[in-house]
Amino acid sequence: MATDAPQPPDGTGAGPGRPTTELFADVQRSAEFGELRRAHRSFAFPLTVGFIAWYLLYVLLSSYAGGFMGTTVVGNINVALVLGLGQFLTTFLIAWFYSRHAATRLDPKGAAIKSRMEEGS
Template sequence: MTTDAPPPPGGKDLGPAQPTTEQFVEVQESAEFAELRRTYRSFAFPLTVAFILWYLLYVLLSNYAGGFMGAKLFGNINVAFVFGLAQFATTFLIAWFYARHAAEKLDPKADAIKSRMEADA
């Protein structure tokens, strides 16, 4: 974003100080950062595997269980259509669930690490 405001007097950059490479490495090797990664991975990996299996079930049923997937439930709505809609619903549900998880568990830890790094820089 650009502005018409003049630069600050003295030509100094008044933005937040940037941590050094050594500080980044130190934080990366810290127990606090390891806990943040563990919290993320313990949520994201199982949910990713579950969704991939759910998707593959849909694909395999569509390929090899045509009679089941073509069974009409009501009107022109069949099992395949309901499974397809459930794929979309699952995607949005996972996105909502992750956003909630991140706001409650990941963001506070990440903000604490960021604040500490900015204060030390």
């Protein structure tokens, strides 16, 4: 396969302009990489838990609160439709928030780590 680059005899993955396995391990243990992981996790985990809870609430209400979900809001629009559309809106909002978070907090840290790795190889 074209993406399978031959490994050097020492098996480290090192080559001209390529970081070594040791460099990857050093970066992974660094405080800067830990900050990057914390920045990602502190955003992604709470939002994931919140969205799953919101989704499960919708499913449970649909299954066990049919009367409530069938309550008319306006015309032929009921609570189930409003909450269902809210699921789509929430998905797009989370994607937008994550995009902003990544652009402002994750990408600069990742780029700095990458540039230092490329310099150190």
